[in-house]
Amino acid sequence: MDQEAKRALLHKDRQRVWHPFTQMKDYALQDHLLIEKAEGIYLYDADGNRYYDTVSSWWVNVHGHGHSRIKQAIARQLDETDHIMFSGFTHRPAIELADKLIDIAPCGLGKVFYSDNGSTAVEVALKMSFQYWRHVGKPAKSKFAYLENSYHGDTLGAVSVGGVDLFHSTFKPLLFDGYRLPSPLVSEWSDGRPTPEAAESSVAEALEAVRRLFESSAAEIAGLIVEPMIQAAGGMLMHPAAYVTGLRELCTRYEVHLIADEVAVGFGRTGTMFACEHAGISPDLLCLSKGLTAGMMPLAVTLCTDTIYEAFYDDYETLKTFFHGHSFTGNPLACAVALESLRIFEEESVLEHVGNVSSALREQIRRFEAFSHIAGIRQLGMVAAFELYEDAGSRRSYPFAERRGYRLYLEALKEGLILRPLGDTLYYWLPHCTSTAQLEDIVDRTCTVLERLG
Numbered sequence: 098m099d100q101e102a103k104r105a106l107l108h109k110d111r112q113r114v115w116h117p118f119t120q121m122k123d124y125a126l127q128d129h130l131l132i133e134k135a136e137g138i139y140l141y142d143a144d145g146n147r148y149y150d151t152v153s154s155w156w157v158n159v160h161g162h163g164h165s166r167i168k169q170a171i172a173r174q175l176d177e178t179d180h181i182m183f184s185g186f187t188h189r190p191a192i193e194l195a196d197k198l199i200d201i202a203p204c205g206l207g208k209v210f211y212s213d214n215g216s217t218a219v220e221v222a223l224k225m226s227f228q229y230w231r232h233v234g235k236p237a238k239s240k241f242a243y244l245e246n247s248y249h250g251d252t253l254g255a256v257s258v259g260g261v262d263l264f265h266s267t268f269k270p271l272l273f274d275g276y277r278l279p280s281p282l283v284s285e286w287s288d289g290r291p292t293p294e295a296a297e298s299s300v301a302e303a304l305e306a307v308r309r310l311f312e313s314s315a316a317e318i319a320g321l322i323v324e325p326m327i328q329a330a331g332g333m334l335m336h337p338a339a340y341v342t343g344l345r346e347l348c349t350r351y352e353v354h355l356i357a358d359e360v361a362v363g364f365g366r367t368g369t370m371f372a373c374e375h376a377g378i379s380p381d382l383l384c385l386s387k388g389l390t391a392g393m394m395p396l397a398v399t400l401c402t403d404t405i406y407e408a409f410y411d412d413y414e415t416l417k418t419f420f421h422g423h424s425f426t427g428n429p430l431a432c433a434v435a436l437e438s439l440r441i442f443e444e445e446s447v448l449e450h451v452g453n454v455s456s457a458l459r460e461q462i463r464r465f466e467a468f469s470h471i472a473g474i475r476q477l478g479m480v481a482a483f484e485l486y487e488d489a490g491s492r493r494s495y496p497f498a499e500r501r502g503y504r505l506y507l508e509a510l511k512e513g514l515i516l517r518p519l520g521d522t523l524y525y526w527l528p529h530c531t532s533t534a535q536l537e538d539i540v541d542r543t544c545t546v547l548e549r550l551g
């Protein structure tokens with residue numbers, strides 16, 4: 098693209114567009130990336146510069162950008178149907194996808210409800226759980242428990258069960274009340290490899306807080322929502338699997354729905370197809386989106402148990418209908434893409450490749466141990482993270498105004514890396530197509546950026 102055309106477009110962008118999670122004053126002060134092409138793990142800007150998409154375009158991309166099989170699946174589906182409404186009608190891609198998801202999801206989840214993004218998948222789960230308890234004669238069970246530092250999306254219900262104050266506190270007057278629980282403080286562990294004793298006692302403490310809450314208040318709690326294994330937006334906090342297993346046991350014992358929000362961690366990101374598999378558990382409700390369509394189309398699902406579904410199944414006059422739906426519910430193009438993505442998983446042994454690259458990632462990130470201002474190095478599957486500290490030994494953070502993470506983001510762009518730190522937490526959220534050679538190159542470039550920042 099010629100420079101004048103590029104400048105004109107970027108000018109119009111600044112004049113007309115409000116970007117998400119962006120302080121637009123920062124945005125207005127810089128030249129921003131105008132992406133013209135996406136292929137595999139790379140994005141290319143209008144000047145032809147190449148960048149590693151190390152955050153999988155906000156944690157959605159799975160098989161790489163521009164995957165030919167996905168493109169063909171969209172074209173094939175477009176020949177059959179574009180979007181059609183999903184109330185009163187049905188269509189093959191949505192039926193086949195529901196069938197496939199139930200096949201591969203943790204056992205016991207027998208029904209699929211479609212929506213179109215991660216936040217709506219969570220809204221659906223909360224509303225289903227809330228309404229279920231009314232149908233079974235326990236209307237007092239109407240509140241939700243959630244974890245500190247949890248993130249479940251930006252719609253008001255999802256924000257009500259969110260625990261990241263930076264994002265959520267402004268909206269407090271609009272939100273419903275719930276119970277905020279502590280999570281195991283993994284990021285406090287010095288080198289990301291806690292001793293088994295430290296892990297065990299941290300999990301035990303966090304579970305004891307849940308037990309105490311349920312003991313006193315389960316009669317008014319409908320569900321507990323959790324991001325299994327990795328609390329992502331809250332700072333890539335990684336849980337031992339025993340924590341998730343413990344939550345399942347407590348939820349069963351005290352009759353509280355366990356809602357697993359796998360919007361971010363589902364579809365192989367943690368090394369298994371679903372993060373719940375690490376703990377060997379099934380939730381009562383499971384929220385999926387992002388990687389569902391390999392990051393190509395907006396689509397989400399909420400899976401629930403037959404027990405939940407059956408509590409809604411009655412004569413219309415009983416008013417047990419689940420009155421919830423979105424215009425783009427079950428979009429056929431998106432469902433066809435999701436089906437194709439699942440075929441790619443199977444036919445191209447994607448999880449096997451993820452296993453190999455994850456092992457290489459575990460080794461590669463040890464190189465960050467050499468930096469004195471880094472601590473909390475951790476990894477699970479294709480996700481790795483660490484914290485930047487002014488003084489890592491005493492865990493003294495950089496002053497807020499320093500905006501270390503943001504400065505690192507800007508430096509990384511010069512090295513052809515799209516990193517997107519969460520505050521001063523730096524992370525990779527790699528697409529499954531990443532090769533070990535690309536991984537090494539990404540870590541080389543990250544080290545260069547860290548050295549340059551001093």
Ligand code: PLP
Pocket residue numbers: 214215216217219248249250251324329330358359360361362386387
């Ligand atoms: N739940 C989790 C765990 C997420 O990480 C996100 C988004 O990052 C959401 C829900 C919300 O998804 P969406 O941005 O598609 O609404």
